[in-house]
Amino acid sequence: xxxxxxxxxxxxxxxxxxxxxxxxxxxxxxxxxxxxxxxxxxxxxxxxxxxxxxxxxxxxxxxxxxxxxxxxxxxxxxxxxxxxxxxxxxxxxxx
Numbered sequence: 001x002x003x004x005x006x007x008x009x010x011x012x013x014x015x016x017x018x019x020x021x022x023x024x025x026x027x028x029x030x031x032x033x034x035x036x037x038x039x040x041x042x043x044x045x046x047x048x049x050x051x052x053x054x055x056x057x058x059x060x061x062x063x064x065x066x067x068x069x070x071x072x073x074x075x076x077x078x079x080x081x082x083x084x085x086x087x088x089x090x091x092x093x094x095x
Contacts, residue, residue: 036070058085
């Protein structure tokens with residue numbers, strides 16, 4: 001019997017492994033923001049958006065979406081690249 005890999009991971013597990021993230025505000029086009037590009041290259045960016053039901057969920061990497069927020073972590077998120085991040089706890093995010 002094969003075990004199926006879970007396609008979701010809890011936000012708290014990512015914070016434990018990769019550190020407490022900061023909210024990143026894009027004031028210019030992402031391609032022109034050198035600091036943001038460096039974080040993206042190092043796989044430290046998570047895009048957080050609302051689902052149809054109104055709950056927040058995250059995806060690893062940069063997805064340009066209306067109303068999305070971006071979190072930058074101290075360590076790489078590469079190992080979580082194919083997972084949907086659930087249970088976003090905004091109390092664990094630094095401003």
